[in-house]
Amino acid sequence: MIQARCPICSKSFSTPTLADWPTFPFCSERCRLVDLGRWIDGQYVVPGPEVPPSPTPQANGSIEVDEE
Numbered sequence: 001m002i003q004a005r006c007p008i009c010s011k012s013f014s015t016p017t018l019a020d021w022p023t024f025p026f027c028s029e030r031c032r033l034v035d036l037g038r039w040i041d042g043q044y045v046v047p048g049p050e051v052p053p054s055p056t057p058q059a060n061g062s063i064e065v066d067e068e
């Protein structure tokens with residue numbers, strides 16, 4: 001017998017084998033998705049595209065374009 005506690009809702013569960021518990025260590029698919037959502041929201045995805053700093057030394061002043 002395997003016993004565990006759901007890390008989301010803290011319910012204690014037991015099962016004969018893990019094969020009978022596809023959502024281990026979560027009590028249900030709902031709790032599994034809650035945990036997955038926490039990963040996506042908090043840690044896994046960095047908000048916004050990562051833009052490497054690209055120096056543009058000629059962006060201001062070095063190139064003078066006389067268009068007036």
Ligand SMILES: [Zn+2]
Nearest residue numbers: 006009027031
């Ligand atoms: Zn749960």
